[in-house]
Amino acid sequence: MGNFIFRALLLGLGLATALPAAAGIDCNAPANWAQDTICRSKALSEMQREMETLAADARARSQDPEAFDASQRQWAAERRDACNTARCLHTSYHSRRDELQLQITSGRPPLVTPGTYHRHGAPDDAEAGIALWIGLADGGRYRLRVLSSGEDVVPVEGEFTGRVGSARFTAPGCAFELAFAPDVIALSGAAGELCGEALEGSYLLGTD
Incomplete structure (x- = not known):
């Protein structure tokens, strides 16, 4: 997906x-x-x-x-x-x-552009309010934070190491796969008590 x-x-x-x-x-x-x-x-x-x-x-x-x-x-x-x-x-x-x-x-080619990625094409208003914040961390790693005020998706934060075009994010209670270009992210395979299918979908880099 x-x-x-x-x-x-x-x-x-x-x-x-x-x-x-x-x-x-x-x-x-x-x-x-x-x-x-x-x-x-x-x-x-x-x-x-x-x-x-x-x-x-x-x-x-x-x-x-x-x-x-x-x-x-x-x-x-x-x-x-x-x-x-x-x-x-x-x-x-x-x-x-x-x-x-x-x-x-x-310089190193950008694997994923730091910033806030907003949910794209969400089926309802609750899922449209989900966003991902990504920032640079040490050692070529990225910091990721799930931003949401909804009941089905709670805030989760952790780190991942980018590969060319993909990465796997794992944190206590949450794990998922990422496929990305500098300004586009697709999230799939979300699993764990803190995240699930409501988090899955595509995200576009915002201007904030």
Whole structure:
């Protein structure tokens, strides 16, 4: 069941939106000369979009996403926004692009994107309220927490080690199989006194 749901989601939805990276620009209210210049320039705006795509990829491969966000904000403040010429902006983007591409090449591929995954296509309102929270733990492991206020599914927390495309989660009173892509999770085979069939189904990464 899990693999079927997983493949169907990938075909129907693709790999949904990645987590937003730091150092974006609001062109409705640019904060300084550099940001205003980027917003007015087609070439520099394209560089900014490329930067955001690369940053999202590098962040997903980072062992410490919060530290990555801090480094991206530091680049924006000290190198991009400190510029007062277009040439400086081009140089700043090119150098940061090279740094991010190196991080992407050397980083581990993301097995599962940290965040909150919301139940997709649940048959009733109670099951629609179930969610999974996933965060990074030490040693290449992931922390998982079942989020629910319903009677049939109670909060459960534990860790799992991701393999390519799948993992098995076990905690006292609960165990199940996971099939996943960075933004899609299919849960099957739930068993134990603290979890059961109500937990099974597909989950999509949310924006919160």
